[in-house]
Amino acid sequence: MKAPDNPVLVIGAGPAGLQAAKDVAEFGVPVLLVERRKELGGAPIRWSYHTLAPDFRPTEEVMGPLIDFCQSNKNVTVMKGCIVDGYSGRPGDFHVRIKDETTKNITEKVVSSIIVATGFEHFDARVDPRYGYGRMPNVIGINELEIMLKQGRVVGHDGKPPKRVAFIFCVGSRDRSTNPWCCTVCCGVSIKQGIEVKQLLPDSQVYMIYMDIRTIGLWEKLYWESMEKYGINFIRGRVGEVYYTGEKLLVKGEDTLVRGPFEVLFDMVVLAVGIEPGPGTKQAAGALSLSLNEYGFLAPKIPNVHFDSGKEGIFLAGACVAPMSVEEALSEGSAAAMQAVKLGSRLMQKVPV
């Protein structure tokens, strides 16, 4: 059996996919890295994340070495602008059809195993019309604020820095009318951004309007620091409507700690948009006949063992399985790489499958 000579196919070149490709390649096993977009790096690069929570580490510092490795290592073959269109065969000898999205050319490749790391999309806040996203100026998503922070210039549509900024949590998360799951990272990311706004504009007032704060694990330090060191205010409650008065944004909501409805003017409203499975995940699931769970994420065979797709030779990693942070996606990529290498070495010993 020629199994070990066949490369490992990695679908998606985000944190999980790149880490998986790097780990497999470092074992001396060839890797075929297929990415739908024209650039490597996935979400952190695509949406220009400024820094990563919780330690304010620049995105380039985390993603740069991975991207450089995959672009320069002789074991890694990168195919950009391509998707996996279908497959046949069995572990060690999968025949996959790879389609170039611009030329529509189909190439057939033989691979030993497949790692699916197709990632996520940000929730489109236009779907939830009460916040006025897409209709009113100065209502932006955390992904857009991240770009402003990267440029070191946080301003409204008129070019003036905002004096009072509101972050609205759980937009497109934990809501049956949109997405009923928790995106797990937006609390931490919003608070991180609030701190960065305060560092950039020390005279601004930052308000976090939240339902629950879920700064999981060691991310809690962000929550404490934002309050104790930066004087960021937290309002427990929800926002019902946002109006544009022609100059400022009138935010209508309730402070549930005082049973008090409020109508306060803000200069900028930042929506902590959630995480949802993207079209890439759906497409990959169709091409590889993987099952999706009720929310549209890829369903692992056992809920708490993410890498096991339930199909031998196909492994899952990263935010296509569940919403997760970059740090978690990196370790999931490593875990999936381990499974692929393990399968390869088992096939080399010619143990009957």
Add this chain to the structure above:
Amino acid sequence: MSEEEKKRKEKESSAGEEKGKFIIERRYVDDSRIIEPKKLELGGIDMSGRWGTLVLPRTLEDFDTEIYRDVEKLPRGGNIGKCWQCGNCTAVCPVAHAHSEFNPRYLIHIVKMGYTSEIKKHHEAVYLCSGCGLCSAACPKGVDPQGVMIAMSIAFKAHESELTE
């Protein structure tokens, strides 16, 4: 007659009487938010009484952080910004168990957020604090609520004229 005089007269005339007796579910509306003119003439027709009763909205309109900044500057009030509203202080407070109007967590919140209308309503409760210090021992974030209560009482005294108007 100036606006102020009018208001005072209205207050005097309605003193001792139940305000807003026509309002259904009256207990949910504060006295201060009911406007019930004794004489309200519109086009020669007396509109006072049931159809002349107005209820002011209870919407909070702004965050006024002036008192908060004052509390922060006082020797034992510097940690008020650390509060995350867990409610440990009120849970252990022996005064709060006896007097519902004294709630250290709530007082800290309305001062921190600068809800002036709420402070006006509740500021006198701060003097109920016995200073036992149980809250400061129970606080998980080192806010020192007992000290904050002392700082708050000083700040409220300094702002007394605007709070009691």
